[in-house]
Amino acid sequence: xxxxxxxxxxxxxxxxxxxxxxxxxxxxxxxxxxxxxxxxxxxxxxxxxxxxxxxxxxxxxxxxxxxxxxxxxxxxxxxxxxxxxxxxxxxxxxxxxxxxxxxxxxxxxxxxxxxxxxxxxxxxxxxxxxxxxxxxxxxxxxxxxxxxxxxxxxxxxxxxxxxxxxxxxxxxxxxxxxxxxxxxxxxxxxxxxxxxxxxxxxxxxxxxxxxxxxxxxxxxxxxxxxxxxxxxxxxxxxxxxxxxxxxxxxxxxxxxxxxxxxxxxxxxxxxxxxxxxxxxxxxxxxxxxxxxxxxxxxxxxxxxxxxxxxxxxxxxxxxx
Numbered sequence: 001x002x003x004x005x006x007x008x009x010x011x012x013x014x015x016x017x018x019x020x021x022x023x024x025x026x027x028x029x030x031x032x033x034x035x036x037x038x039x040x041x042x043x044x045x046x047x048x049x050x051x052x053x054x055x056x057x058x059x060x061x062x063x064x065x066x067x068x069x070x071x072x073x074x075x076x077x078x079x080x081x082x083x084x085x086x087x088x089x090x091x092x093x094x095x096x097x098x099x100x101x102x103x104x105x106x107x108x109x110x111x112x113x114x115x116x117x118x119x120x121x122x123x124x125x126x127x128x129x130x131x132x133x134x135x136x137x138x139x140x141x142x143x144x145x146x147x148x149x150x151x152x153x154x155x156x157x158x159x160x161x162x163x164x165x166x167x168x169x170x171x172x173x174x175x176x177x178x179x180x181x182x183x184x185x186x187x188x189x190x191x192x193x194x195x196x197x198x199x200x201x202x203x204x205x206x207x208x209x210x211x212x213x214x215x216x217x218x219x220x221x222x223x224x225x226x227x228x229x230x231x232x233x234x235x236x237x238x239x240x241x242x243x244x245x246x247x248x249x250x251x252x253x254x255x256x257x258x259x260x261x262x263x264x265x266x267x268x269x270x271x272x273x274x275x276x277x278x279x280x281x282x283x284x285x286x287x288x289x290x291x292x293x294x295x296x297x298x299x300x301x302x303x304x305x306x307x308x309x310x311x312x313x314x315x316x317x318x319x320x
Contacts, residue, residue, distance in 0.1 A: 032080040040128035042097045049101045051093040061088040061147045061303040072110035074101035085149045085296030097126045119223045126240030131164040145169035159234030170241035170310035178261035241271040241310035247280030271310035
């Protein structure tokens with residue numbers, strides 16, 4: 001059984017544009033009724049396409065910086081609907097620099113160029129550079145408390161990105177176990193009966209083949225970096241409140257992985273809270289319902305009384 005696009009990495013949601021690439025932008029371009037595509041300088045001369053939106057309802061109370069999950073599709077087509085419930089929040093979505101914000105390419109059909117470029121270390125460097133550029137652009141603006149939100153694979157970058165964000169009020173992870181990716185992958189393989197595939201992958205990433213070799217839909221460069229990637233301890237040691245959100249019907253990330261990390265948070269010095277949706281899947285969806293909007297309503301409640309903290313008593317009791 002293949003491990004591509006599995007529990008550690010949410011397949012990106014579809015958008016209507018069929019290509020992996022778009023012409024380079026020289027300025028902001030409208031996307032939908034409220035979002036604009038905003039180019040941000042990344043590392044090594046790359047440009048990163050961000051999506052940006054002001055608060056839908058005045059006054060702006062906070063800002064949410066989003067790191068999406070895996071795949072080569074962007075969030076442009078769904079951004080208006082997906083983030084609709086963030087009424088008093090400004091929103092910034094940071095795509096990988098090799099992702100077209102308007103692309104709809106399925107995760108198993110990403111271009112060879114994308115597969116070779118996609119790597120955690122490079123992604124981290126590009127995102128840090130983009131956040132520094134964003135902070136420079138906002139210098140002198142009215143400060144707002146900011147939340148850093150990672151969706152599935154995007155959560156793996158949060159500990160490294162958090163120090164770059166002024167007025168950071170907390171971290172939010174959706175559909176990520178919080179465990180080191182290698183540990184989460186082992187639990188995923190056990191649940192899927194894919195232990196043989198995982199063993200083959202472990203041998204491949206430890207072997208002599210070049211980084212450009214593709215295995216399970218990713219380059220060996222990607223797998224080698226992931227094998228050493230820390231997440232659990234950096235999240236546990238982070239000095240900001242941490243809100244972890246998942247669905248009990250998540251078919252990609254095992255519930256055992258979520259619960260293992262939750263057990264580790266007992267000794268976390270900064271506040272930790274969980275919000276678990278009993279019937280929701282990996283993307284917090286269930287039949288006829290979008291539980292992402294319930295999460296946004298929770299953040300809106302926090303924004304009205306931020307002095308209580310992201311894991312304030314009222315919110316914590318509601319979310320567990």
